[in-house]
Amino acid sequence: MKKAVALFLCGAVLSSLILAGCTEKKETETSQTTLQTENTSKVETQTETTESSSKPVYDNKRLDADKLQKVIELYKEKEPNAEHYTPVYEDGIPGYGSYIYLSDENSFRFDYSSINGQSVCLIFDTIGEMAYFDFRMNYGDNTYWTYGVNVPVGVSQLESFIDSWLEGDLSEFTLDDSALAENKDNILKDIPILYARLAKVADNAFPELGFGLDELGVDFGTKYTSIDPTQLTSTEFEITNEHKFANGVCSDCGMVWTQYFFDVLGKYPQDTEDYRVLYEQKSKSLLRAEDELRCSANGADSAELIYFSNREETLEECKVNIVNSNGKPDCSIIYTLDEKMVSLGEGVITYKYQYYLSISAKPGEYDKVFESREALAENCDVFLFIRNDNGVGTDAYSSKSDEEIKKILDADGCEFFTKDEFLNMFMERHNAFFESIDKGMVWIDTTLADAGINWK
Numbered sequence: 001m002k003k004a005v006a007l008f009l010c011g012a013v014l015s016s017l018i019l020a021g022c023t024e025k026k027e028t029e030t031s032q033t034t035l036q037t038e039n040t041s042k043v044e045t046q047t048e049t050t051e052s053s054s055k056p057v058y059d060n061k062r063l064d065a066d067k068l069q070k071v072i073e074l075y076k077e078k079e080p081n082a083e084h085y086t087p088v089y090e091d092g093i094p095g096y097g098s099y100i101y102l103s104d105e106n107s108f109r110f111d112y113s114s115i116n117g118q119s120v121c122l123i124f125d126t127i128g129e130m131a132y133f134d135f136r137m138n139y140g141d142n143t144y145w146t147y148g149v150n151v152p153v154g155v156s157q158l159e160s161f162i163d164s165w166l167e168g169d170l171s172e173f174t175l176d177d178s179a180l181a182e183n184k185d186n187i188l189k190d191i192p193i194l195y196a197r198l199a200k201v202a203d204n205a206f207p208e209l210g211f212g213l214d215e216l217g218v219d220f221g222t223k224y225t226s227i228d229p230t231q232l233t234s235t236e237f238e239i240t241n242e243h244k245f246a247n248g249v250c251s252d253c254g255m256v257w258t259q260y261f262f263d264v265l266g267k268y269p270q271d272t273e274d275y276r277v278l279y280e281q282k283s284k285s286l287l288r289a290e291d292e293l294r295c296s297a298n299g300a301d302s303a304e305l306i307y308f309s310n311r312e313e314t315l316e317e318c319k320v321n322i323v324n325s326n327g328k329p330d331c332s333i334i335y336t337l338d339e340k341m342v343s344l345g346e347g348v349i350t351y352k353y354q355y356y357l358s359i360s361a362k363p364g365e366y367d368k369v370f371e372s373r374e375a376l377a378e379n380c381d382v383f384l385f386i387r388n389d390n391g392v393g394t395d396a397y398s399s400k401s402d403e404e405i406k407k408i409l410d411a412d413g414c415e416f417f418t419k420d421e422f423l424n425m426f427m428e429r430h431n432a433f434f435e436s437i438d439k440g441m442v443w444i445d446t447t448l449a450d451a452g453i454n455w456k
Helices: 011-019 065-078 158-167 179-203 257-265 373-378 402-411 419-440
Strands: 003-007 046-048 086-088 096-102 107-113 119-125 130-139 142-146 275-279 292-298 302-311 314-325 328-345 348-361 380-387 393-395
Touching: 065 096, 096 179, 107 179, 119 179, 130 158, 130 179, 142 179, 158 179, 257 275, 257 292, 257 302, 257 314, 292 419, 302 419, 314 419, 328 419, 348 419, 373 380, 373 419, 380 419
Parallel strands: 003 142
Antiparallel strands: 086 096, 096 107, 107 119, 119 130, 130 142, 275 292, 292 302, 302 314, 314 328, 328 348, 348 380, 380 393
């Protein structure tokens, strides 16, 4: 059972945060030596002071009200109900980012999580211009987290906050746990990397506006943001594919790609031994920022890669299935669009309408399938299943006219596509689907072409 240890920041840390200066020295790698280097003081213009050292001191950098309003309006445009996080990602940085505007609290929250569970969040109050941090660190059976939300810092003093934490050598935390000594060096190494990743992701949260958090007035500084955010944390690892796959089989050892896929997923934490799953890295190739990528293996002889977009009562999926068939991969692609969610009772949910397109070709011949719209039409089957109350579907394309089908879907408020329109939709989107899946597997060092699906 995992043991969770809370790291509490005490008043001494807050005092050192207020009084400590910071350096402009750039770093490219983190180490215990750099983290313990004594800061030189930097004179800052103060516009607001307090008699008590227990309160943060503001400098002269304020949030830009005009830019702040633009960010709020952009978030509300993306999330009209203001209930969900807006995804953010950056090529080359493993993991996931997001942000949300909490209108009731007049605050923004930016999150970053690595693939293996390390995370950091930054919350800043747009009225008081104060920021709060929260780190969560996993090391084997131990989980450490900070209740940083209890220690506010000015939006332009984020770097000095990290300085005061790390240079205190963690001694300011009220900890009574032997595991701290065991993981202390890892914590000192990982916090700056996670901070650098958060800064990079957050600064690219709203490219549509042409500015980032720095221009908004939230200053991450330069000391830690100059660290390479793509470097590995102490819990991350690099996977190198040493096989030479051709049409799904290694030319050196004869291994089928599904075996490699199953083995490499096992390097990440899994709930069960036989069924392994990993949410893939997101990239700018996605059709929508909120779309998801998931790969899974139910044993060494099968693999499934899914691009899916879940939007209210509509579910769009592109599935790639690879099965080991007597030492050779058997590949297939299924594209579906489901509409009108319905209940079959006892917690069973399905969709009343399902557009369905399937492709099956020999490994290494998928480039011929996608060389033209005509080639795709010759190598795929297209259906529109309408399910009855028992969930059994019947193909409407083969039994009804387009006018009859449209009338049925219109009555349920669903969008109707002819067979040609649905095929065209997949032809237009397949590049985004497959490119996203390929980029998503960057951390397991393989591609669809390795599996036999040479789509381009």
